[in-house]
Amino acid sequence: MWIAQIGSMTEKQITLVCNQCMERCAAGNTWPPDLAEFVALVSESGANPFGLTPDAVMAEYKRWRNESYRFSGSDKYPWPQPVLYHICIEMRRTGVERQMTEKELIKLAEKLLTKWAKHIQNGFSIPPVRRQLAGPKNPGGPTPAELLREEYKRRKKAGLIN
Known part of the structure; x- marks a missing residue:
């Protein structure tokens, strides 16, 4: 797992993390980091592609x-x-x-x-x-519900519907 983690890093990233490890040792933390701490140091140091x-x-x-x-x-x-x-x-x-x-x-x-x-x-x-893409626009003209309502009004006016 260590090889996979270090193998995916560039030389600049490795240098940044090693500098952080040396800073930790200078601050009194003499124990080397485990893999989880190392990954956290990688994240904190900006040792990522960005x-x-x-x-x-x-x-x-x-x-x-x-x-x-x-x-x-x-x-x-x-x-x-x-x-x-x-x-x-x-x-x-x-x-x-x-x-x-x-x-x-x-x-x-x-x-x-x-x-x-x-x-x-x-x-x-x-x-x-x-x-973001805009949603589809409604076509112009009456909707199917409006057409049915007009048909209903026309029939009612003609006396075909009570």
Whole structure:
């Protein structure tokens, strides 16, 4: 499992995580991290294909949330990276539905960042930022119910219906 985790990282990512491990040792934590701690360090250090940390995601989420009123839609907002669009949209939806606190949103940002990093590692790409398709428009003219009502009125006027 260690080989799989380290083998999927770039040299820059490994350097970032090793620096964090050395900082932990300098702070008094002399025991090397286990795999779960190592994966958490990878996530915290921004050692993912995007170079983002959960704090950076939260900062962009707050900026977007506070400035989105200036744009006609989320697709018009100047996203630094397309992945942030997808993460922030999902964070807002989930955060509102579940009435999440700040700490819960940070955990969600971490989880979504990991999800999209795995998405990239599996060979998929980040979908471009696009406006949602508009729903179909009703055709002009009377609806079937309106046509039936007119037929009913015509028959009643003609005395065919009591």
